[in-house]
Amino acid sequence: MPLPDAEIDALLDAWPVARLATSAPDGRPHLVPIVFARSGGALWSPIDGKPKRSAALARVRNIERDARVALLLDHYDAEWSRLWWIRVDGRASLVGGDASAEAALRAKYPQYRSVPLYAGEPRLLRIGCERVTSWSAGAQPVARTEI
Amino acid sequence: MPLPDAEIDALLDAWPVARLATSAPDGRPHLVPIVFARSGGALWSPIDGKPKRSAALARVRNIERDARVALLLDHYDAEWSRLWWIRVDGRASLVGGDASAEAALRAKYPQYRSVPLYAGEPRLLRIGCERVTSWSAGAQPVARTEI
Numbered sequence: 001m002p003l004p005d006a007e008i009d010a011l012l013d014a015w016p017v018a019r020l021a022t023s024a025p026d027g028r029p030h031l032v033p034i035v036f037a038r039s040g041g042a043l044w045s046p047i048d049g050k051p052k053r054s055a056a057l058a059r060v061r062n063i064e065r066d067a068r069v070a071l072l073l074d075h076y077d078a079e080w081s082r083l084w085w086i087r088v089d090g091r092a093s094l095v096g097g098d099a100s101a102e103a104a105l106r107a108k109y110p111q112y113r114s115v116p117l118y119a120g121e122p123r124l125l126r127i128g129c130e131r132v133t134s135w136s137a138g139a140q141p142v143a144r145t146e147i
Numbered sequence: 148m149p150l151p152d153a154e155i156d157a158l159l160d161a162w163p164v165a166r167l168a169t170s171a172p173d174g175r176p177h178l179v180p181i182v183f184a185r186s187g188g189a190l191w192s193p194i195d196g197k198p199k200r201s202a203a204l205a206r207v208r209n210i211e212r213d214a215r216v217a218l219l220l221d222h223y224d225a226e227w228s229r230l231w232w233i234r235v236d237g238r239a240s241l242v243g244g245d246a247s248a249e250a251a252l253r254a255k256y257p258q259y260r261s262v263p264l265y266a267g268e269p270r271l272l273r274i275g276c277e278r279v280t281s282w283s284a285g286a287q288p289v290a291r292t293e294i
Contacts, residue, residue: 001198016223016225017221017223019166019178019219019221021168021176021177021178021217022176023170023174023175023176027170027174027213027215028170028215028217028236029168029169029170029176029177029215029216029217030168030176030217031166031168031178031217031218031219031234032219032232032234033219033221033223033230033232050227050230050284051148051282051284053280053282066174068174068175068176069176070168070175070176070177070178071178072166072178072179072180074164074166074180076163076164076180078163078258080197080258080262083180083197085179085180087178087179089175111225111227115227133200135198135199135200137197137198
């Protein structure tokens with residue numbers, strides 16, 4: 001069954017990690033974990049100072065060609081009645097700094113006190129939500145307190 | 148830096164959850180969490196008895212049109228030096244029962260003692276690996292013991 005709207009809202013604000021799917025130029029799906037924060041009705045993920053496999057990030061190249069993305073928040077638990085996921089289908093764009101988004105990211109992730117918010121010049125993925133789909137296995141609100 | 152091969156091998160065997168990206172007929176990426184087990188050099192994920200949003204699964208419809216998939220195993224940790232991910236790019240096909248894969252799934256997931264391994268007739272996604280990419284933030288082998 002779907003998650004209650006209030007829970008989706010709380011999880012989009014507080015869940016620490018999501019997986020971002022984009023389409024590569026050849027149409028193959030590409031997948032990477034990201035951190036993100038919500039601000040101004042969108043989700044934002046910085047091209048931050050965590051070490052990267054490559055300076056020319058596939059996620060950036062991909063959304064420049066096809067802006068359509070899927071973002072998945074989910075919880076795995078050995079107790080399968082506690083499983084849930086939220087999928088956001090949307091469109092991503094690459095933008096320079098955004099003060100509100102930066103504040104939201106720094107408030108959500110104290111790690112940015114030591115890790116640079118940006119690797120080089122300010123770059124953020126802005127993900128506008130077009131559709132939110134959710135699923136949970138349990139009949140009752142379950143422990144999502146591990147946020 | 149990449150993970151050591153031996154760690155990739157161990158994680159592909161034991162990590163309990165992955166996120167599967169497929170391409171929808173309109174080219175949009177689609178994303179869902181899956182359980183999986185390794186058997187015979189491939190990764191297998193059953194269309195199992197966990198409740199589903201819909202009987203006509205998007206992941207099945209998608210791979211029938213475009214077999215190319217990406218699978219992501221990753222660990223989020225508030226200590227960012229412990230982050231890692233493994234991405235498998237491959238091709239998926241839908242197959243009927245496979246005795247070895249079923250045994251591997253039942254061995255990996257005791258949950259299948261109570262949850263049916265199949266929702267209806269036997270159907271498994273078989274994901275053949277074409278390329279494995281990995282990344283880890285840390286300079287040293289980190290705690291991947293939470294498996």
